[in-house]
Amino acid sequence: MPIEIRPEPARQPEVEELLRLSDEFAFALYPAESCHLLDVSELERPGVTVFVARVDGLALGIAALVAGARPDALTDADALADAGARAELKRMFVHEDARGQGLARSLLGAVEAAAADAGIAELRLETGPLQHAAIALYERSGYARIPNFGAYVDDPWSVCYAKSLAVPTR
Template identity: 40%
Template sequence: MQIAFESPDQPEVIALIADLDAYQLTLYPPESVYALDLDSLMQPHVKFAVARDTEGAIVGCGAIVLTPEYGEIKRMYVQPAQRGKGLALGVLSLLEQAALDQGCPLLVLETGPAQPEAIGLYQRHGFQRCAPYGGYPDDPLSVFMEKPLPRL
């Protein structure tokens, strides 16, 4: 498996994000899905990570939106058939390293209560629940989490 930063405007990535969107809409109403579109993912302050299998096919992804206040984890997804292989942790670790390299003091994310596996991954990686941040509403279908980062 290979995990690296790549451009999100690849056909395989666009298809993977469409799978993620479809999956999220089976769990939550549209007004409770806070996803970034492709144009947002292409911004210079966003880094997009791609996980590839041994044949080079894209099987997972994640993004981080870097700001002076925090790095926000977005678009974390691994195809169901590829789960349990450590790919999500690998993507998350790469995103965290990008935040550290930029001097971000904090990682934050928003996920949902219908995704206990994701919440468990984030908790095992040092995230704790927190209040809504940024412009997010206090949505009962959102779980907000944060992880302080060490200063380098």
């Protein structure tokens, strides 16, 4: 099962279907106000790169790298001061038929590599406390629990993590 992961446009039927399934999954677990989901138009903004994981040509996973300042996520002076050094992982999702096969781990690795290549020193993310498999993946991958940041500060259904990335020297 060769996995191909690369940046692709968000506005395409297969990606939009994965986003729909991701929305469905999130809304089944959490109240609407705690589902901090980016839609297709937000995924098309400058500074956002959508990665698609394909197996035999079929899109089975997605993740977005959001670099630079996002007004809704950057609310504290610390975050605003070094927005270029931090990025956020958003919309990480693997189709239920492809879970447990290492696709999420590969997708996460591809996003981390792209972030490091772009000079991003820290990758942050938000997930929910009921997403045990996601939390286990992030912790196994070297992410540490951090205080909730930005739009997640007062959300009891948010759990935030961060990982320092080895930025290549140029």
